[in-house]
Amino acid sequence: MSTTEPAPAESGAAAAGTTEPAPAESAAPAASGAAAAGEKKLRPGRTNATKQRLFEASMELIGERGAAGVTVDEIAAAAGVSKGTVYYNFGSKSDLIAQLLRHGVDIMLVRLQDVRGKANDPLESMNNMVGQAMEFMDDYPSFARLWVSEIWRTPGEWSAVFAELRAELLAVIGSAVESVASGYKVNESIARGSLEAAIFGAIFVVGLDRQTYNPERTREQSVAAVMTIMHGYVIK
Amino acid sequence: MSTTEPAPAESGAAAAGTTEPAPAESAAPAASGAAAAGEKKLRPGRTNATKQRLFEASMELIGERGAAGVTVDEIAAAAGVSKGTVYYNFGSKSDLIAQLLRHGVDIMLVRLQDVRGKANDPLESMNNMVGQAMEFMDDYPSFARLWVSEIWRTPGEWSAVFAELRAELLAVIGSAVESVASGYKVNESIARGSLEAAIFGAIFVVGLDRQTYNPERTREQSVAAVMTIMHGYVIK
DNA sequence: CTAACTAAACTGACCAGTCAGTTCAAATAG
DNA sequence: CTATTTGAACTGACTGGTCAGTTTAGTTAG
Numbered sequence: 001m002s003t004t005e006p007a008p009a010e011s012g013a014a015a016a017g018t019t020e021p022a023p024a025e026s027a028a029p030a031a032s033g034a035a036a037a038g039e040k041k042l043r044p045g046r047t048n049a050t051k052q053r054l055f056e057a058s059m060e061l062i063g064e065r066g067a068a069g070v071t072v073d074e075i076a077a078a079a080g081v082s083k084g085t086v087y088y089n090f091g092s093k094s095d096l097i098a099q100l101l102r103h104g105v106d107i108m109l110v111r112l113q114d115v116r117g118k119a120n121d122p123l124e125s126m127n128n129m130v131g132q133a134m135e136f137m138d139d140y141p142s143f144a145r146l147w148v149s150e151i152w153r154t155p156g157e158w159s160a161v162f163a164e165l166r167a168e169l170l171a172v173i174g175s176a177v178e179s180v181a182s183g184y185k186v187n188e189s190i191a192r193g194s195l196e197a198a199i200f201g202a203i204f205v206v207g208l209d210r211q212t213y214n215p216e217r218t219r220e221q222s223v224a225a226v227m228t229i230m231h232g233y234v235i236k
Numbered sequence: 237m238s239t240t241e242p243a244p245a246e247s248g249a250a251a252a253g254t255t256e257p258a259p260a261e262s263a264a265p266a267a268s269g270a271a272a273a274g275e276k277k278l279r280p281g282r283t284n285a286t287k288q289r290l291f292e293a294s295m296e297l298i299g300e301r302g303a304a305g306v307t308v309d310e311i312a313a314a315a316g317v318s319k320g321t322v323y324y325n326f327g328s329k330s331d332l333i334a335q336l337l338r339h340g341v342d343i344m345l346v347r348l349q350d351v352r353g354k355a356n357d358p359l360e361s362m363n364n365m366v367g368q369a370m371e372f373m374d375d376y377p378s379f380a381r382l383w384v385s386e387i388w389r390t391p392g393e394w395s396a397v398f399a400e401l402r403a404e405l406l407a408v409i410g411s412a413v414e415s416v417a418s419g420y421k422v423n424e425s426i427a428r429g430s431l432e433a434a435i436f437g438a439i440f441v442v443g444l445d446r447q448t449y450n451p452e453r454t455r456e457q458s459v460a461a462v463m464t465i466m467h468g469y470v471i472k
Numbered sequence: 473c474t475a476a477c478t479a480a481a482c483t484g485a486c487c488a489g490t491c492a493g494t495t496c497a498a499a500t501a502g
Numbered sequence: 503c504t505a506t507t508t509g510a511a512c513t514g515a516c517t518g519g520t521c522a523g524t525t526t527a528g529t530t531a532g
Contacts, residue, residue, distance in 0.1 A: 050511080064390055068304035071487060082513045087489065089511090149385035152444040154300055166449065187464070194442060194453055194461035201441025202434045202465075208388040209433040213402065217430055225430035228423070229438075232468030286476080307521060318478045329522065
């Protein structure tokens, strides 16, 4: 058989995450603490570690210079592997980025889930969630940049991926807003969907803006600015 | 020196807009109605018209596929001019984009200035401004995409341009917020800068989000969602 | 008359994707 | 316990193509 037929990965980013039934933990370098426990008995050994390094390297480079502005050679070099390895683990540059997007969203979702129900008051819960999201922005600024620079490209290469990931994230925000709406009297004339989009967008933009143009501002200030939306939503 | 030194343009994007002391009108294809009247007596003749078409073509293409994803040949073809003309009018692709950014911001600033003081109530004035901005998003969706996809690239090619343009836009929003703050009792614990960033960001994100994922939502809904920020800022 | 523009060819760099070959850890055989 | 085999993981030179920017000789229009 001449063709080596290598591709053992080919995950496709469909429903669940990685091959293993343990979708979480994968890549949070400084997760909260309650992550998984066993990680030594990973049979496939190298591959996961390699993918991990490729994710980290890509996240950094692509966040800085954009998906189209980074070459596969650069990513490979930054990850300390050869170009071939990138194509062994991912079918194409485009596929690498698609999986990178899912990877980042998975991390963010885990974090947001972590603060759910930690507070009794829905508004306080919302505040914690925004804080957590803002922290994520600080930890993965490059992911945020990649996100905002590609998500609105009309029929872009990753439209389908973005549509799905966006829906997953908005669902989390939506349920938090829902809690507020059932615990407080709110302005019903505001369309729920637009409100969620505004919150979500404000988180990203305020976070990026602070990092890029006003690093002296505190995370609390940013959270407060975003939470202003919620305070305008509830009727006092 | 062998270099032909063609560049008659080379505006540089400093203080005022175009060469002529009439900064307005330049490019609104379907402005409100009170636009300029005479356009035949343009002294520099063709150049302005050509630049105009290049701006329009670039805005469209770059908004769709990103600055790095569009070739100069494509832009020239879309504008109906030759590639040489692009380099005659602009020194480089990068310069074209820098001037394109200023051009777009100039249009937006003119529109925002148009609604200033049209209302007596600061909050209503703010509402009009957000509505105007949202209309701009509808008219120039590609500009908005270009903006969000490039403005947060750390030391990117147009960092300096963005810093200046961002400041100009934020100043307009800031003065509107200022009016609200002097006409109403507001929550002083919210940092003004973060608030402005949140408003500005929400406008872009809500606008783009509606166009891309929820075209059925009305502009009024989007405006209302953004204005929720202001309603949370004032103390009732 | 000349600034603005055209058309087409050219250059030099850069880059996504390929593929024949190498490494090495674990499985199997002796 | 050592020798051999297997194949997943990885390597890096190479290919075919693309693209920003240049140049030149000629055309158009104010």
